[in-house]
């Protein structure tokens with residue numbers, strides 16, 4: 001199966017993207033082991049998360065609409081965001097993946113989703129934090145956080161993406177804000193939150 005997916009990817013994404021995908025696969029496995037999740041599910045979702053990354057906007061919209069994916073106006077304005085949802089459809093139809101946990105992790109890799117599984121959190125983090133993304137102080141801190149507290153790392157990674165989008169005057173998909181609020185709510189605050197009077 002893995003070889004078949006890689007052969008398919010070689011025909012559908014550039015080599016630099018394939019290298020990113022393989023690093024996401026590897027990092028997903030490492031995080032899965034760290035959090036006692038199934039490394040095989042993590043590897044599968046990591047390997048297939050970007051299957052639709054280079055589909056054209058029109059095709060992404062068509063496939064998503066045919067499948068009944070509910071579109072937010074931000075999806076319509078930025079169909080590229082649909083590569084996550086469409087990637088899960090390709091994983092199912094082209095490679096016969098039926099494991100809903102794996103399909104969800106593919107679907108959730110860009111924006112997350114409130115209530116998402118730990119496996120989805122792992123692939124979401126691996127996509128943003130794999131070593132090829134660079135070594136800025138922010139990324140180094142987020143990688144460290146990903147080893148310590150899964151939900152805190154999701155919250156902080158959302159914050160970093162939201163800052164990035166704001167700095168570039170880009171639209172924000174509301175689902176990432178919902179993901180951020182959910183992950184923040186699950187995070188145990190280490191600092192005192194109540195006042196003495």
Ligand SMILES: Nc1ncnc2c1ncn2[C@@H]1O[C@H](COP(=O)(O)OP(=O)(O)O)[C@@H](O)[C@H]1O
Pocket residue numbers: 074078080081109110111127161165170171172173174176177
């Ligand atoms: N919450 C969001 N709202 C709108 N656009 C977003 C959001 N999160 C990510 N994006 C944009 O979606 C695109 C794809 O994100 P991603 O799947 O992480 O791609 P890549 O792997 O190329 O970084 C990026 O251009 C990013 O700026």
